[in-house]
Amino acid sequence: xxxxxxxxxxxxxxxxxxxxxxxxxxxxxxxxxxxxxxxxxxxxxxxxxxxxxxxxxxxxxxxxxxxxxxxxxxxxxxxxxxxxxxxxxxxxxxxxxxxxxxxxxxxxxxxxxxxxxxxxxxxxxxxxxxxxxxxxxxxxxxxxxxxxxxxxxxxxxxxxxxxx
Numbered sequence: 001x002x003x004x005x006x007x008x009x010x011x012x013x014x015x016x017x018x019x020x021x022x023x024x025x026x027x028x029x030x031x032x033x034x035x036x037x038x039x040x041x042x043x044x045x046x047x048x049x050x051x052x053x054x055x056x057x058x059x060x061x062x063x064x065x066x067x068x069x070x071x072x073x074x075x076x077x078x079x080x081x082x083x084x085x086x087x088x089x090x091x092x093x094x095x096x097x098x099x100x101x102x103x104x105x106x107x108x109x110x111x112x113x114x115x116x117x118x119x120x121x122x123x124x125x126x127x128x129x130x131x132x133x134x135x136x137x138x139x140x141x142x143x144x145x146x147x148x149x150x151x152x153x154x155x156x157x158x159x160x161x162x163x164x
Contacts, residue, residue, distance in 0.1 A: 001092065003099040006048035006061055011036045013058035014050065014082075021082045026120045029142050029149070044077060046107040051087075051096045059087040062100040067113060075110040075162050081123075088122070097130045101156065110162030114154040124152055132156040 006014060015036075021027035034042070043063045051059040064077035079100065083093045104112060114132060116123045128134075132154040140148040 001054070001059065001095065002052050003049050003096060004052060006050045006063060008036055008040070010050050010058055010061070011039070014061045015039075017058065017061060017082045017084045020085050025144070026117045027082065027123075029144050031145075043080075044107075047077070047100060047103040047109070049096060049099055049103065051083075051092050053087075057084075059084050060092045060096050062096050064100070064104060064109065064112075075108055076113065077104060077109050077111075078113045078115070081126075093126050094129065097126060101130060101158075105158050105161045108161060110158045112156045112158075115151045116154065118150045118152050124154070127154050127156075130156065 015033045018033045043065050048063045050061045053059055060083035062081040067073055067076045067078050081097055114127050135155050136153045138151045141151055
């Protein structure tokens with residue numbers, strides 16, 4: 001497996017993985033994947049990664065979204081990470097998340113945030129193993145298919161960026 005920059009050419013596979021995550025009901029409040037142009041606009045230009053198998057199949061992806069347009073939050077980003085159903089439980093998420101952390105720090109990000117449905121224990125475990133800590137819970141923060149959902153809020157503060 002290799003980790004490479006996520007390019008527009010990867011979008012069909014990235015979108016399919018995103019849709020598979022949506023189908024679980026525990027990955028996102030979103031109910032349909034956007035077009036490439038909307039996705040591209042909503043994510044930071046840096047720190048967009050795909051995990052590729054030896055034959056070039058996209059196994060997972062990760063990207064960052066800004067948390068605010070205010071300049072004081074310029075080093076804070078929200079993480080998205082999705083793994084193809086057939087690649088889950090094989091260490092793809094761990095390697096992809098570690099690469100995303102490295103890439104984000106190289107681009108001046110000092111805090112990564114993640115909001116995860118409380119039922120998504122695999123994602124919570126993945127983030128915890130990567131140094132994220134639970135900072136709180138948001139109760140009944142939004143409805144998903146007519147059902148109020150809670151999220152677990154996690155963050156990881158860089159030990160090297162934004163320390164001075």
